[in-house]
Amino acid sequence: LQGRCTDSKTGKTLTLHANEEMLQGLRAFVETPEGRAQARERTKVEHALASICNRKKHRARYIGVRLNEYDLNRTAAITNLHIGMAMA
Structure with missing residues (x-):
């Protein structure tokens, strides 16, 4: 293993995300029963929005808002309709 180590004088550095503490708190919250319940509700909405995005892609089809x-x-x-039929 020592042969695979760097011989750099500065060494390696590890940078944590600016919101790492908050992210760890959210991970811990999702482990609780109420956190799991909220995550299940959120998943339903995010799944529906992702389905719309998958159908529409990233560009508007027409010119104009209407x-x-x-x-x-x-x-x-x-x-x-698709989600409703899948649940039935």
Whole structure:
């Protein structure tokens, strides 16, 4: 193993995320029963939004707000029907 170590004079450094303490607190919260319940509810919403994003991709289909709003509502309705049928 020693042969795989660096012989740099400065050595390696480890930088923690600026919000590492908060992230660790959230990980601990998700381990509690109430945290798991909130995570389950959040997962339902995020799954539906991800389904819409997967259908629509990253670009607007039309020029103008009116047609794109219609297209988004249509896609949301299709997603809701798809999720509703999967649960039945």
